[in-house]
Amino acid sequence: MVPVFPRWTWLWVLLLPMVAGSVNVTALLFLRHGGITHLTGVTTEAAAGVGRHDAALLAHAALVICLYCLGCAASGYVHRLPRWVPTGRASVLLACEACLIAVAADKDLSRLSSLACLALAMGLQNGLTTVVSGALLRTSHLTGMFTDAAVAVGQSLGGLNWDRRRVGLCVTVIAGFLAGGVLAAAGFTTAGLSILWFPATVAGVVAAATLGLSIRHAARAQSP
Numbered sequence: 119m120v121p122v123f124p125r126w127t128w129l130w131v132l133l134l135p136m137v138a139g140s141v142n143v144t145a146l147l148f149l150r151h152g153g154i155t156h157l158t159g160v161t162t163e164a165a166a167g168v169g170r171h172d173a174a175l176l177a178h179a180a181l182v183i184c185l186y187c188l189g190c191a192a193s194g195y196v197h198r199l200p201r202w203v204p205t206g207r208a209s210v211l212l213a214c215e216a217c218l219i220a221v222a223a224d225k226d227l228s229r230l231s232s233l234a235c236l237a238l239a240m241g242l243q244n245g246l247t248t249v250v251s252g253a254l255l256r257t258s259h260l261t262g263m264f265t266d267a268a269v270a271v272g273q274s275l276g277g278l279n280w281d282r283r284r285v286g287l288c289v290t291v292i293a294g295f296l297a298g299g300v301l302a303a304a305g306f307t308t309a310g311l312s313i314l315w316f317p318a319t320v321a322g323v324v325a326a327a328t329l330g331l332s333i334r335h336a337a338r339a340q341s342p
Contacts (some may be wrong), residue, residue: 122283123202123251124329130250131287132294133324134243134257139298141236147306152234156259157183171229181230182237187263189241194249198256202248204331212325213248216318223314232311241293243321255287261293263288 138155145154160182167176197207221227222235243257256262267288273280298317305313 123254126204127202127251127255127329128290129324130247130257131255131290133320134247134303135291135294135297136242137215137219137321137324138258139295139300139316140302140320141240141298142315142318143299143302144306144311145233148229148232148311151169154182154236154250155244156261157186158259158261160186162305168295178230181234183235185237186241189238190245190248191241193242193245197246197249200300201248201250204328204335206329206332207282208250209241209325209329209332212321212328215242216321216325218242219314219318223318224313236314239321252266255291257291257294260292263291264271267292269324 138221142155160179164176164179164183166172167174167179193211199205199207216295218239222232222239224232224245227235240258244256247255247257267285270280270282270285272286297321301316302313305316309315
């Protein structure tokens with residue numbers, strides 16, 4: 119069963135998947151590479167590169183994997199406080215993510231440089247949400263969300279108890295991811311790579327809101 123978590127967490131549950139969905143769609147349409155927010159496809163790409171002796175494909179996949187993991191590692195190093203607590207460190211990591219996505223929107227950058235910025239940004243995001251939620255919340259990919267929701271459907275059809283809170287979490291993450299992807303795809307036709315300013319702005323808003331929540335939480339903790 120999913121534990122009861124603070125209401126502020128729903129801000130992350132909805133908006134951070136929207137960031138990831140926007141980034142992934144932009145990567146697909148502009149960078150011609152869909153595996154930014156999840157490493158299953160990127161690892162598959164690496165395997166194909168090895169099997170086909172395609173050094174460029176392998177190097178491309180290795181870059182994404184390394185930078186994504188670097189972002190996750192940075193989140194694990196920086197954020198060390200208890201779970202389900204909004205902190206200033208979390209807001210800094212989210213602000214760094216927003217800046218990286220904004221840098222990737224620069225049309226003067228090479229496609230490879232934009233890809234690198236986005237991979238690092240998504241690593242920061244997913245690493246942070248994993249640390250804060252104790253690996254319950256994943257905001258950059260949907261395989262686990264669809265799996266959990268489908269399992270719950272099977273349990274309900276079989277007359278078993280099913281976790282309504284987990285299903286609500288899964289549906290919200292999926293909806294946010296889809297919404298971000300749809301908005302990015304719709305805006306890409308006219309805005310091109312500049313559409314990345316949308317997820318960068320959303321990430322910045324979440325960073326600012328998290329900072330405000332951390333200040334409020336600290337004040338409550340110090341009050342008698």
